[in-house]
Amino acid sequence: MIRVAVVGGSGYTGLELLRILAVHREVEVTMITSREYAGKPISLVHPNLRGIYNMNFSDFSLDKVGDRADTVFLALPHTVSLNYVPKLLEMGLQVVDLSADFRLKNPELYKVWYDIEHPYPDLLKKAVYGLPELHFEELKGAKLIASPGxxxxxxxxxxxxxxxxxxxxxxxxxxxxxxxxxxxxxxxxxxxxxxxxxxxxxxxxxxxxxxxxxxxxxxxxxxxxxxxxxxxxxxxxxxxxxxxxxxxxxxxxxxxxxxxxxxxxxxxxxxxxxxxxxxxxxxxxxxxxxxxxxxxxxxxxxxxxxxxxxxxxxDNLMKGAAGQAVQSFNISNGLSEDEGLRLPPLRPA
Amino acid sequence: MIRVAVVGGSGYTGLELLRILAVHREVEVTMITSREYAGKPISLVHPNLRGIYNMNFSDFSLDKVGDRADTVFLALPHTVSLNYVPKLLEMGLQVVDLSADFRLKNPELYKVWYDIEHPYPDLLKKAVYGLPELHFEELKGAKLIASPGxxxxxxxxxxxxxxxxxxxxxxxxxxxxxxxxxxxxxxxxxxxxxxxxxxxxxxxxxxxxxxxxxxxxxxxxxxxxxxxxxxxxxxxxxxxxxxxxxxxxxxxxxxxxxxxxxxxxxxxxxxxxxxxxxxxxxxxxxxxxxxxxxxxxxxxxxxxxxxxxxxxxxDNLMKGAAGQAVQSFNISNGLSEDEGLRLPPLRPA
Amino acid sequence: MIRVAVVGGSGYTGLELLRILAVHREVEVTMITSREYAGKPISLVHPNLRGIYNMNFSDFSLDKVGDRADTVFLALPHTVSLNYVPKLLEMGLQVVDLSADFRLKNPELYKVWYDIEHPYPDLLKKAVYGLPELHFEELKGAKLIASPGxxxxxxxxxxxxxxxxxxxxxxxxxxxxxxxxxxxxxxxxxxxxxxxxxxxxxxxxxxxxxxxxxxxxxxxxxxxxxxxxxxxxxxxxxxxxxxxxxxxxxxxxxxxxxxxxxxxxxxxxxxxxxxxxxxxxxxxxxxxxxxxxxxxxxxxxxxxxxxxxxxxxxDNLMKGAAGQAVQSFNISNGLSEDEGLRLPPLRPA
Amino acid sequence: MIRVAVVGGSGYTGLELLRILAVHREVEVTMITSREYAGKPISLVHPNLRGIYNMNFSDFSLDKVGDRADTVFLALPHTVSLNYVPKLLEMGLQVVDLSADFRLKNPELYKVWYDIEHPYPDLLKKAVYGLPELHFEELKGAKLIASPGxxxxxxxxxxxxxxxxxxxxxxxxxxxxxxxxxxxxxxxxxxxxxxxxxxxxxxxxxxxxxxxxxxxxxxxxxxxxxxxxxxxxxxxxxxxxxxxxxxxxxxxxxxxxxxxxxxxxxxxxxxxxxxxxxxxxxxxxxxxxxxxxxxxxxxxxxxxxxxxxxxxxxDNLMKGAAGQAVQSFNISNGLSEDEGLRLPPLRPA
The missing domain is CATH 3.30.360.10 (Dihydrodipicolinate Reductase; domain 2)
Structure with missing residues (x-):
């Protein structure tokens, strides 16, 4: 079992990760963080998850994440991931980042499109753009996955x-x-x-x-x-x-x-x-x-x-966000590509 | 593995059964019937199932069903199930009927509410009303389950x-x-x-x-x-x-x-x-x-x-139809009550 | 032409009043107030009204309203109307209040339901509950109309x-x-x-x-x-x-x-x-x-x-709010009951 | 008052014409035809028009239309208008055709796009393409208006x-x-x-x-x-x-x-x-x-x-169909361009 933390669990991509990971058989969700809702039950924010995650949101802390998780999914607003990724990698964790912070290879483009000076151009080189249809081989063993928009x-x-x-x-x-x-x-x-x-x-x-x-x-x-x-x-x-x-x-x-x-x-x-x-x-x-x-x-x-x-x-929250992130995670960890992702589309819906 | 036939697979309850059974680990779907679409691929009618069921709709025949299935889910219009249920039971198959044909215990009520003389009052006694929250014990081993509206x-x-x-x-x-x-x-x-x-x-x-x-x-x-x-x-x-x-x-x-x-x-x-x-x-x-x-x-x-x-x-197609039918099926066969039914609700949707 | 002011013109009932009054042939809208948007064009808040009302929102002031209007429609949150109605009536204006402030005859009920001590029990007596199907005759000449929820x-x-x-x-x-x-x-x-x-x-x-x-x-x-x-x-x-x-x-x-x-x-x-x-x-x-x-x-x-x-x-904004207010207004002023209200329902919509 | 017939009154463009014409002050709707619903009340098909048009659908007949109408709005499927337009024009009526039958100037294009040999190339020349923003002047006095898609x-x-x-x-x-x-x-x-x-x-x-x-x-x-x-x-x-x-x-x-x-x-x-x-x-x-x-x-x-x-x-039924047809009709008859079309957009809706 891979121990997984979902950082930024109160938003829609965080929620969708939780929905998928609840039926993922190789994963144990050990931590779900939210600054705003720390200490509050998951089901308060996500009424659909009532009875499924019987835990509370935690505050984020690098130490705790390091203790409890092997892989961290970051479902955070743009530029926030920047603060955590280098340390998480140093601590030996795998990072799947759903923000835009590591998607572009050319650091110059961060100035043009995001109006920031990217502080870790080296990490941009290491990051794998998590679109498995284009980067399947590179994803194997990847430590930093930048999941696409x-x-x-x-x-x-x-x-x-x-x-x-x-x-x-x-x-x-x-x-x-x-x-x-x-x-x-x-x-x-x-x-x-x-x-x-x-x-x-x-x-x-x-x-x-x-x-x-x-x-x-x-x-x-x-x-x-x-x-x-x-x-x-x-x-x-x-x-x-x-x-x-x-x-x-x-x-x-x-x-x-x-x-x-x-x-x-x-x-x-x-x-x-x-x-x-x-x-x-x-x-x-x-x-x-x-x-x-x-x-x-x-x-x-x-x-x-x-x-x-x-x-x-x-589905913008699945292949467009959380589903694709799990797909990349599966590949990077040598799991079946579709683990946790097998339920057919809902129809009519 | 329990071999399962879905009879009436082109409608919405049939489709929902297929969606659930695709991830049910104790079941193999061996036959999907549709009078209207016999011979046509499942994905023609159900575009969401493209790539999931690579089979065609069959015509219904008692013999074929008897050969290929242990349990039959009937997703048919009211009064149509009446024609098949007695024979399927005789052949030793388990029947989960999603129509109203065996829900009422009192045959008189079929006159009042459905305007038919019920031809099998004895079977009404044997049928278990498939609402597990009220009939959990009776469902164990049940051969004929009348799934609620x-x-x-x-x-x-x-x-x-x-x-x-x-x-x-x-x-x-x-x-x-x-x-x-x-x-x-x-x-x-x-x-x-x-x-x-x-x-x-x-x-x-x-x-x-x-x-x-x-x-x-x-x-x-x-x-x-x-x-x-x-x-x-x-x-x-x-x-x-x-x-x-x-x-x-x-x-x-x-x-x-x-x-x-x-x-x-x-x-x-x-x-x-x-x-x-x-x-x-x-x-x-x-x-x-x-x-x-x-x-x-x-x-x-x-x-x-x-x-x-x-x-x-x-969800009218899940607890209101196909999900509940599978829940009853699970109980009747000694399986985990929630097998095939573990994915959390979709949200937002 | 009756000169009309819409007080609280940025909300949905205010907007609906404006939509109706734009085609009302006996009325001239002389003032539209909004605390939040005073000085800003109507179409900034109401893009549908672009090109229809070429005026700006005003701040509310009793004097200005008194100068410019014969009738005032109050589309304000509950308890806010209380501050204006007595003075507007004193100044001789007709008031059509779309809030709950004057709907109940028994002042005691304001304690029970709205948790306020009603300051003008006498006005409650004078107010006509603006449901024309029940109070047609009383509405004729009414000076204070309390339009229903x-x-x-x-x-x-x-x-x-x-x-x-x-x-x-x-x-x-x-x-x-x-x-x-x-x-x-x-x-x-x-x-x-x-x-x-x-x-x-x-x-x-x-x-x-x-x-x-x-x-x-x-x-x-x-x-x-x-x-x-x-x-x-x-x-x-x-x-x-x-x-x-x-x-x-x-x-x-x-x-x-x-x-x-x-x-x-x-x-x-x-x-x-x-x-x-x-x-x-x-x-x-x-x-x-x-x-x-x-x-x-x-x-x-x-x-x-x-x-x-x-x-x-x-339609909750028409018969449930603005439409009914105009209907009562029409009756109270001896106009045709359906002036401004003749366009058939939109269908399909 | 211009006497108007709406031919094909049971569809959505016919309905939208009726909705507009109900408040048009220069027009009297004298006839509403429908093959399928002839003899049935308008409100049976159009529940929104209950109480507004207290008449029945008629069968279409050239004679009756000629007697009762000055202008005919044709809200018919493509190629059906072709059968009526020449005769209606001969009888001296104005025709506003909402189908595609007279929109293209080049008869060859009817072969390419509609797979028909156009029987009245001369009328194509006379028809005015009813987009007033491009053909305002030509619309004045136009006898045959081809209203755009x-x-x-x-x-x-x-x-x-x-x-x-x-x-x-x-x-x-x-x-x-x-x-x-x-x-x-x-x-x-x-x-x-x-x-x-x-x-x-x-x-x-x-x-x-x-x-x-x-x-x-x-x-x-x-x-x-x-x-x-x-x-x-x-x-x-x-x-x-x-x-x-x-x-x-x-x-x-x-x-x-x-x-x-x-x-x-x-x-x-x-x-x-x-x-x-x-x-x-x-x-x-x-x-x-x-x-x-x-x-x-x-x-x-x-x-x-x-x-x-x-x-x-x-709005596809207004500027995209019936509204534009009435706008062209107004211009062609020297009426105010927006007669019947003054109600502001509905919002929120």
């Missing part, structure tokens, strides 16, 4: 087979993402007020969305040249799920079968990728991955105008 | 501790139930059309709802005298979840603690009942049981008018 | 024909109300956070809901004896609309036609009441009054158990 | 200022549209079943969406050269509203103010266009136009990658 995950999974296969020379993409309200986190704010948020179709951060930095990093690496991605998120009414529609202009009219082949080849053997085609449900819809770690990938080819749209549908 | 389950679980404890002499109740759209099944109809169904708060079957018959049967048994229950369902906008608000007039102003004690005593040791009280989340809300087999039970006491409301919140 | 409106309209007709001797009722998220007002809070609020079926204030006080006052008056009403609200997922299901135990099995007659007689000639019966849409659903001032009233009679349920469906 | 309306309004101003040389666009369930019409189908449709984020007709034909026609005309538009619609959970996000690659990094100026100039004086900018609500959201005829137009400029996204938010 949700919109980045959907965007990368949609475009990776395209840029990797060189099927188009135009490497400038718009990823028009539709996201659910749980992406905004557990803290209420003006925009999350139900009467205002429900029935919205609302663009936000429509310029310079930060997940573009990771998407460009990963896709450029795959392409072997510079890829530019604009991520344009839109808030829609559902609670869970995100769909990336990545629009591609192609040099020549593509054949559907060609696209399908490239995608199928690229994802061959990847357990959580499902390639969607067919008449009844021709395109991915996040509705059909809810509660699971699947990413459904599909596409539409409009030869009339040399346009290809690549779609990727995920 | 969703609105009946919520109503009974809300009122059982009250009628069993004799805390009130007025045994006439209104159970005002709020239900989600998945209760209506997988077939589209006028009332399920999204633009009409979304944002509805719509009473339906507001007189003579059939689940009242089972609720009265079970509650009268517990009370030792005749109980009358009116179930008044209201369709609301969510996709999953049902809440019963059962309104009780009491003889004298009750104390909260008294009610709490009766409920806690009544449900002591019952794995899937959670009693809800407290300041932050004072009453049950089906939102916090979604995807799980929990029934959250709570109450409100208004001493000013001698009124007590008992609440029970369930 | 939303859940009270639905409960009273559902039960009024029953208590008035003496069709039952049991005058103790539960009004099980289902309400939309806009009832909670425009300020975000934990419970209104979209991921938590969406898909909820959540009882709240399940004991001692304050609207019961007005409902009991009005229904007792109609009955000529004491009526007891328990209002049990449940938050459901829609944004607009409320349904009261008021459960009645009858002495004898009633005939549908008898109930229908009493209801029809009681509401004869009332412009905004629609009595719902029939096969396709047999019961009221707030979905079909959205955006309008209608109250749809219907019923279900279950003779088997001597139970009658009375339903009333309203 | 909803996704075309949003796409054209988003892109028109861009192509008209020559601000970019790349005239190939993807319009990624998010649409509500009412776009699918009033007939239930598999995809509209609430449990499947709610919470969907579902691409459909992702190649060759027909509205692209009208969008290309109108935008090419404005640009003076060939414009290519791919419309990619996505079904999201709301009931009303559509947002077009039209993605534009620009030659050089644009300045926000430049874009704003072009948009403002282009739409100067257009009553139903609101240009959205600012900090609180920086982009259009269909939520804030619900129930109204407004189109909110906005934009995002990402200079980093020379990308511009143009947004247009409409």
């Amino acid at each position: 949700c919109n980045a995950t959907a965007t990368i999974l949609a475009l990776a087979p395209i840029v990797a296969s060189g099927i188009t020379s135009d490497l400038r993409f718009v990823s028009d993402v539709k996201v659910s309200s749980s992406e905004g986190g557990a803290k209420p704010h003006e925009g999350s007020h139900h009467p205002e948020r429900e029935n919205a179709i609302r663009p936000y951060e429509a310029t310079g969305h930060r997940h573009a930095a990771e998407a460009e990093q990963e896709l450029s690496r795959l392409a072997g040249k510079e890829v530019k991605v604009s991520i344009v998120p839109h808030a829609v009414s559902s609670v869970r799920g995100a769909l990336a529609s990545a629009h591609v202009w192609t040099d020549i009219p593509l054949k559907e079968m060609d696209v399908w082949k490239r995608v199928a080849e690229f994802y061959r053997g990847r357990k959580f990728i499902r390639i969607i085609r067919g008449n009844v449900h021709p395109y991915p819809d996040p509705k059909y991955v809810i509660g699971s770690n699947f990413a459904d990938v599909g596409f539409a080819v409009e030869t009339r105008v040399n346009r290809l749209t690549m779609f990727a549908a995920i | 969703c609105n009946a389950t919520a109503t009974i679980l809300a009122l059982a501790p009250i009628v069993a404890s004799g805390i009130t002499s007025d045994l006439r109740f209104v159970s005002d139930v709020k239900v989600s759209s998945s209760e209506g099944g997988a077939k589209p109809h006028e009332g399920s059309h999204h633009p009409e169904r979304e944002n509805a708060i719509r009473p339906y079957e507001a007189t003579g709802h059939r689940h009242a018959a089972e609720a009265e049967q079970e509650l009268s048994r517990l009370a030792g005298k005749e109980v009358k229950v009116s179930i008044v369902p209201h369709a609301v906008s969510s996709v999953r979840g049902a809440l019963a608000s059962a309104h009780v007039w009491t003889d004298i102003p009750l104390k909260e603690m008294d009610v709490w004690k009766r409920v806690a005593e009544f449900y002591r040791g019952r794995k899937f009942i959670r009693i809800i009280r407290g300041n932050v989340h004072p009453y049950p809300d089906p939102k916090y049981v979604i995807g799980s087999n929990f029934a959250d039970v709570g109450f409100a006491v208004e001493t000013r008018v001698n009124r007590l409301t008992m609440f029970a919140a369930i | 939303c859940n009270a409106t639905a409960t009273i309209l559902a039960l009024a024909p029953i208590v008035a007709s003496g069709i039952t001797s049991d005058l103790r009722f539960v009004s099980d109300v289902k309400v939309s998220s806009s009832e909670g007002g425009a300020k975000p809070h934990e419970g209104s956070h979209h991921p938590e609020r969406e898909n909820a079926i959540r009882p709240y204030e399940a004991t001692g809901h304050r609207h019961a006080a007005e409902a009991e006052q009005e229904l007792s008056r109609l009955a000529g004896k004491e009526v007891k009403v328990s209002i049990v609200p449940h938050a459901v997922s829609s944004v607009r609309g409320a349904l009261a299901s008021a459960h009645v135990w009858t002495d004898i099995p009633l005939k549908e036609m008898d109930v229908w007659k009493r209801v029809a007689e009681f509401y004869r000639g009332r412009k905004f009441i629609r009595i719902i019966r029939g096969n396709v849409h047999p019961y009221p659903d707030p979905k079909y009054v959205i955006g309008s001032n209608f109250a749809d009233v219907g019923f279900a009679v279950e003779t088997r158990v001597n139970r009658l349920t009375m339903f009333a469906a309203i | 909803c996704n075309a309306t949003a796409t054209i309004l988003a892109l028109a200022p861009i192509v008209a101003s020559g601000i970019t040389s790349d005239l190939r666009f993807v319009s990624d549209v998010k649409v509500s369930s009412s776009e699918g019409g009033a007939k239930p189908h598999e995809g509209s079943h609430h449990p499947e449709r709610e919470n969907a984020i579902r691409p459909y007709e992702a190649t060759g969406h027909r509205h692209a034909a009208e969008a290309e026609q109108e935008l090419s005309r404005l640009a003076g050269k060939e414009v290519k538009v791919s419309i990619v619609p996505h079904a999201v959970s709301s009931v009303r509203g559509a947002l077009a996000s039209a993605h534009v690659w620009t030659d050089i990094p644009l300045k926000e103010m430049d874009v704003w100026k072009r948009v403002a100039e282009f739409y100067r004086g257009r009553k139903f266009i609101r240009i959205i900018r600012g900090n609180v609500h920086p982009y259009p959201d269909p939520k804030y136009v619900i129930g109204s005829n407004f189109a909110d137009v906005g934009f995002a400029v990402e200079t980093r990658v020379n990308r511009l996204t143009m947004f247009a938010a409409i």
